[in-house]
Amino acid sequence: MSIRIGLVALLLALLTVTGLAQDQGAPNGVISRIDVIGTVNTNKESILSVMKTKVGQPYLQSHLDEDQAAIQSLGFFSAVDVRGAPAEANNWVVTVTVSEFPVVKEIRIVGNTVMSTDALMKVVAVKVGQPFNLRAADPTQAAIAKLYNDKGYFALVTDIEPLPDSPATVNIGIQEMRVNSISIEGNTRTKNYVMRRLIHTKPGAAWNSKKWDDDLKRMYSTRWFDKVDPDDHPTADGTGIDLMAVVKEAHTGQVTVGVSLDPNTGLAGNASIGDSNLNGTGQSVGVTFMQAITGGGPSVDLNYGNPFIDNNGTGFNASIYSHLLYRFTGSGFGELTSSSQLYTERHTGASVGLSRAISDYVTASVGLRGENVNTSRLGSIPEQSIIKQDGPVLTSSFGLLEDQRDLTLDPSRGYWASALVEPGISHITSIGGAIENKAVLGTHTFEKNTLEYRAYYTNQPPRGRNFDAPRRVLAFRIRYGYVTGIPPFFEQYFVGGADTLRGYDDDRFWGTQELISSLEYRYPIQKSFNIIPFIDYGGAWGGYGSVSTFSQYSSFRMHLAGGLGVAFRTPLGQIRIDFGVNENGGNRTTFLIGNSF
Numbered sequence: 001m002s003i004r005i006g007l008v009a010l011l012l013a014l015l016t017v018t019g020l021a022q023d024q025g026a027p028n029g030v031i032s033r034i035d036v037i038g039t040v041n042t043n044k045e046s047i048l049s050v051m052k053t054k055v056g057q058p059y060l061q062s063h064l065d066e067d068q069a070a071i072q073s074l075g076f077f078s079a080v081d082v083r084g085a086p087a088e089a090n091n092w093v094v095t096v097t098v099s100e101f102p103v104v105k106e107i108r109i110v111g112n113t114v115m116s117t118d119a120l121m122k123v124v125a126v127k128v129g130q131p132f133n134l135r136a137a138d139p140t141q142a143a144i145a146k147l148y149n150d151k152g153y154f155a156l157v158t159d160i161e162p163l164p165d166s167p168a169t170v171n172i173g174i175q176e177m178r179v180n181s182i183s184i185e186g187n188t189r190t191k192n193y194v195m196r197r198l199i200h201t202k203p204g205a206a207w208n209s210k211k212w213d214d215d216l217k218r219m220y221s222t223r224w225f226d227k228v229d230p231d232d233h234p235t236a237d238g239t240g241i242d243l244m245a246v247v248k249e250a251h252t253g254q255v256t257v258g259v260s261l262d263p264n265t266g267l268a269g270n271a272s273i274g275d276s277n278l279n280g281t282g283q284s285v286g287v288t289f290m291q292a293i294t295g296g297g298p299s300v301d302l303n304y305g306n307p308f309i310d311n312n313g314t315g316f317n318a319s320i321y322s323h324l325l326y327r328f329t330g331s332g333f334g335e336l337t338s339s340s341q342l343y344t345e346r347h348t349g350a351s352v353g354l355s356r357a358i359s360d361y362v363t364a365s366v367g368l369r370g371e372n373v374n375t376s377r378l379g380s381i382p383e384q385s386i387i388k389q390d391g392p393v394l395t396s397s398f399g400l401l402e403d404q405r406d407l408t409l410d411p412s413r414g415y416w417a418s419a420l421v422e423p424g425i426s427h428i429t430s431i432g433g434a435i436e437n438k439a440v441l442g443t444h445t446f447e448k449n450t451l452e453y454r455a456y457y458t459n460q461p462p463r464g465r466n467f468d469a470p471r472r473v474l475a476f477r478i479r480y481g482y483v484t485g486i487p488p489f490f491e492q493y494f495v496g497g498a499d500t501l502r503g504y505d506d507d508r509f510w511g512t513q514e515l516i517s518s519l520e521y522r523y524p525i526q527k528s529f530n531i532i533p534f535i536d537y538g539g540a541w542g543g544y545g546s547v548s549t550f551s552q553y554s555s556f557r558m559h560l561a562g563g564l565g566v567a568f569r570t571p572l573g574q575i576r577i578d579f580g581v582n583e584n585g586g587n588r589t590t591f592l593i594g595n596s597f
Contacts, residue, residue, distance in 0.1 A: 029058070029059050029086070029090040029091055029092050030056060030057060030058055030059060030090075030091060030092065031053060031054065031055050031056065031057055031058075031059055031091070031092050031093075031094055032055065032087055032089075032091035032092065032093060033055065033087075033091075033093045033094070034048065034051070034053065034054075034055060034093075034094045034095075034096065035093065035094070035095045035096065036048070036096045036098070037095060037096065037097045037098070038097055038098040038099055038100065039098060039100065040100055041076075041100060041103060041131045042074075042076050042077075042098070042100055042131070046074065047071055047074070047096060047098070050067070050070040050071060050073075050074065051063075051067040051070065051071070051096075052066055052067055052070075053067050053082075053094055059084055059092040059094075061084070064082045064083070064084055064094065065082075067082050067096075068080050068081070068082040071096065071098065073135075074133075074135070075133040075134035075135035075136070076098075076100055076101060076131055076132075076133055076134075077098045077099055077100055077101065078099045078100070078101055079098070079099040080096070080097070080098050080099075081096075081097040081098075082094065082095075082096050082097075083095050083097075100131060101131055101132035101133070101134075101162060101167070102131070102132065102162065102167045102168045103129065103130065103131050103132075103168065104126060104127065104128050104129065104130060104131070104132050104162075104168060104169075104170050105128065105168040105169065106128065106168065106169045106170070107121065107124060107126060107128060107169075107170045107172065108169060108170070108171050108172065109121070109124075109172045109174065110171065110172070110173055110174065111158070111173055111174035111175055111176065112155075112174045112176070113176060113206060114148075114151070114153055114176065114206045114208075115147060115148060115151070115153070115155075119147065120144060120147065120172075120174075123140070123143035123144060123146075123147055124136075124140050124143075124144075124172065125137075125139045125140045125143070126140060126160070126170050126172075132162055132170055136160070137160040137161075140157070140160055140172070141157040141160065144157050144172075144174065145157070148176075151208070151210075152208040152209045152210030152211060153176065153177070153206055153207065153208050153209075154176070154177040154207060154209070155174050155175060155176045155177065156174070156175045156177075157172065157173065157174055157175075158173040158174065158175050159171065159172070159173045160172050160173075175239060176206045176207075177206070177207045177234075177239065177240060177241060178204060178205065178206055178207060178239070178240050178241075179201060179202065179203050179204060179205050179206075179207045179240065179241060179243060180203065180235050180240035180241060180242050181203055181242045181243070182199060182201060182202075182203055182242075182243045182244070183242075183243070183244045183245075184244070184245050184246075184247065185231075185244065185245070185246045185247070186246050186247040186248055186249065187247055187249060187280075188249060189249050189277070189279075189280040190224055190225075190247075190249060190277060190280040190282070191280045191281060191282075194280065194281060194282045194308065195219075197282075197307075197308045197311075197313070198215065198218050198219050198222070199215045199218075199219075199245075200214070200215055200218075200360065201215050201243065207240075207241050207243075211360070212230070212232075212243060213464075213465065214360065215245075216228050216230055216245060216465060216467075217406075217407055217408070217467060219245065219247065220407075220409075220467045221407065221408040221409050222276075222277070222282075223250060223252070223276060223409075223573075224249065224250060224252055224276065224277045224282075225247045225248060225249055225250055226248045226249070226250045227246075227247065227248040228245055228246075228247050228467070229245070229246045229247075229465070230243070230244065230245055230246075230465060231244040231245075231246055232244065252275055252276045252277040253274070253275040254272070254273070254274055254275070255272070255273045256270070256271065256272050256273075257270075257271045258270060258271075268290050268291060268292040268293065269290070269291050269293075270288065270289060270290040270291075271288070271289045272286060272287065272288040272289070273286070273287055274286025274287065274288075274303075281306075282306065282307055282308055283304070283305065283306045284303070284304065284305040284306075285303070285304055285305075286301070286302075286303045287300075287301070287302050287303075288300070288301045288303075292324070292326070294326065294378060295378055296324050296326070296344045296346075296376065296378055297324055297346070298322075298324070299321075299322065299323050299324045300321065300322050301319060301320075301321045301323070302319065302320045302321070303317070303318070303319045304317065304318045304319070305317040305318075312356065313356055313357045314354060314355070314356045315354065315355040315356070316352070316353070316354055317352070317353050318350070318351065318352045318353075319350060319351050319352075320349075320350045321347070321348070321349065321350070321351075322346065322347070322348040323346070323347045323348075324344050324345075324346050325344060325345045325346070325347060325490075326343075326344055327343055327344065327345060327386075327387075327507055343375065343376065343377045343378055343381055343385070343386040344375070344376050344378060345373055345374070345375050345490055346373070346374045346375075346376065347371045347372075347373055347490075348371060348372050348374075349369065349370050349371025349372060350369075350370060350371070351367060351368065351369040351370075352367065352368050353365060353366065353367035353368075353397070354366050354367070361402055361403055361404055362400065362401065362402045363400070363401045363403070364399070364400055364401075365397070365398070365399040365400075365401070366396070366397065366398055366399075367396065367397040367399075368394075368395075368396050368397075369394070369395045369396075369397070370392070370393070370394045370395075371392070371393060372390075372391070372392045372393075373389070373390055373391065373392075373393065373488070373490055374390050375387070375388040375389070375390055375433075383432065383433055383434075384433065384434045385433070385434060385547065386432075386433040386434065386547075387433045387434055387435055387489045387544065387547060388430065388431055388432035388433040389428050389430075389431050389437075389440055389488045389489045389490065390428065390429060390430040390431075391426060391427045391428040391429040391430065391488070392426070392427050393424060393425070393426040393427075393488065393491065394424060394425050394426075395422050395423065395424035395425075395448075395491075396422065396423055396424070397420060397421070397422045398420070398421045398422075399418060399419065399420040399421070400418065400419050401416075401417070401418045402415075402416070402417045402418075403416050404416070405456060406456075406462065406463065407463065407467055410468075410471075410574075410595070411456045411473070411475075412456055412458040412460070412463065412471035412473045413456050413457060413458055413462070414455075414456055415453065415454060415455045415456070416452075416453070416454040416455075417452070417453045417454070418450075418451070418452050419450075419451055420448075420449070420450045420451075421447065421448075421449050422447065422448040422449075422450075423445070423446075423447045424445065424446050424447065424448070424487070424491065425443065425444070425445050425446075426440075426443070426444055426445075426446065426486075426487070426488045426491070427442065427443045428440050428441050428442065428444075428488055429441075433547075434547045435489075435544050435545055435547065437544065439486060440486055440488055440489075444485060444486035444487075445485050445486070446483055446484065446485030446486055446487035446491060447483065447484045447485055448481060448482075448483050448487070448491065448493075449481060449482055449483075449484075450479065450480070450481040451479065451480050451481070452477070452478070452479040452480075453477070453478055453479075454475070454476065454477045454597050455475070455476045455477075456473055456474070456475050456476075457473070457474045457475075458471045458472055458473050458474070459472070460472060468527070470524035470526075470527050470530075471522075471524070472521070472522070472523055472524065473521070473522040474519075474520075474521055474522075475518075475519070475520050475521075475522060475595075475597065476517075476518070476519050477516075477517065477518045477596075477597040478515075478516070478517040479514070479515070479516050479517075480513075480514065480515050481493050481513065481514045482512060482513045482514075483512040483513070484512075487512065489510075489543075489544055492510050492511055492512060492540070492543045492544070493510065493511060493512070493513065493514035493540045493543075494506075494507040494509070494510045494540065495507075495508065495509040495510070495514055495516055495538050495539060495540040496508030496509055497590060498578065498590035498591065498592045498596070499592060499596060499597075500516050500536070500538060501516060501536045501538045501539075501559060501561055501582075502534065502536050502561055502563060502578050502580030502588065502590060503536070503561030503562070503563060503580030503581050503582035503586065503587060503588050504559070504561060504580075504582050504586070504588065505550075505588070507550075508550060509539050509540040509541070509552065509553075509559070510540050510543050510544065510552065511540040511541040511542040511543030511544075511552065511553070512541075512542040512543050513540065513541055513542045513556075514538070514539070514540040515538055515539060515556075515558065516536070516537075516538030516539075517536070517537050517538060518534060518535070518536045518537075518538075518596065518597065519534065519535050520532050520533065520534035520535070520565070520596070521533050521534075522567070527569075528568060528569035528570075529566070529567070529568055529569075530566065530567040531564065531565070531566055532564070532565040532566065532567060532576075532578075533562075533563075533564050533565075534562060534563060534564070534565060534578065534580075534596075535560070535561070535562045536560070536561045536562070536580070537558055537559070537560050537561075538558060538559065539553070539556075539557050539558045539559050541553040541554060541555055541556055541557050542554060542555070559582065559583055560582070560583045561580050561581065561582045561583065562580065562581060563578060563579045563580035563581055563587075564578075564579055565577060565578035565579065565596075567595070573593055573594055574593070574594055574595060575591070575592075575593055576591070576592040576593075576594070576595070576596065577589065577590075577591055578590050578592065578596075
């Protein structure tokens, strides 16, 4: 009985081993030969190197299946077939049959509208003159997608393959995401046509996330809205996007009456009335009145602006004014010049200007200004302490401005650059005071030329669409200007005061050339409060000589100042207070509405 049981167990074991061998596809025999058929441009050794099946090894069908997948993954073949056939002496011959992709003679890219074919061809891994390889498809798709994303666009590569009717031509299909619709919610006062002019993105255009973000920032920077929030959704088929901006309108009408410390006049009473979005049309109107305690009469301004006088983004502004300019005021706290040392220039005239965007970031402008200047003494100031050059002046202006800042109202990265040329003509009828320069009498021409560059840097992440998020910002500015011809005194460059060289009196330095630079670090303590250490370095030279205690320079001369400022955000805008100390140990505290630059 035990012998019979043992025989049964042995038989079952043999059957089990035979079954396993059959499951593994391993008939008796070994591989005697491997034939590769169909290669023209492909090295046969590259095919044999990826195969598990080798000559002299047992024949296994499972290995042949893996070999077929491995050869296909080389990417050079449109079809691969791996088969085994029995030969004499219990051997097997394995035949590998491949159909190669042809050598590429042409690459066609279709569907691209915002990226040039030449730019896309630079990142295509498929090369003309080489056999097509499917493995080039993934890196090509990734490179094209990155090229679009870097520019703010989004696109899918739908196919990278030889054309069926022309196998030597590789077709690359691109599907760009496009804007399906644009809508605005919450603008109960601002007209829809005004909103459309603020939005440069258009339905049907390729969607650009950067351009849409710029549109949202443009709306926010008008100050017509307290909040601008996007609400974007892709279309059901995934090929388009529906854009929406949800806005909360701000109060744009202002009436103010009060007392202020003006950078030019010292302590003054003022009143103003205006609206920066009149009846929701985007037009601005305003009237301001100011009377300083130092005397000399009031200053009155009537201003009008329209950012959209046509459908091409042309802006218009105009002003009628009678300004009383206090020369050498030393306004602010600290070393404040007494009223007995002041004299005034009354500038009465008008100005008009036109501007138009010539690209998303570059604006061109032209302007015209005409005014009459009349100089007067205040208090007991002696004649030799003033510069009197009275008469009419007419200037034009031609400017180019490039604005690549992330946010106009409070930039944290990017740059701003401008070039301004101002040809002018003056007709000085009366001169007197400290410098009786008779050469300026009569009619003369002059030209002012000014270049300015501003840059902003932060090591914090971009604000994204949270426009009022505070940022630590390093801000830099440099400006150079020169005047040619025979300019009257008041058309020179003046350096000193709140917006040029803090720590010095207003108009402390003047001349036919100026160079100023500023570096400041804007550090937010709270969302609406910044502390700002700063350094100013600048000067003006080459103009009229010294007057009273204000010595001037005929050649290049720079001056240093530094200090600490604070800035507050208010409903009327940002207010800055800067305490500056100059290189001579003097100090000044100045006030400014808005950023220094």
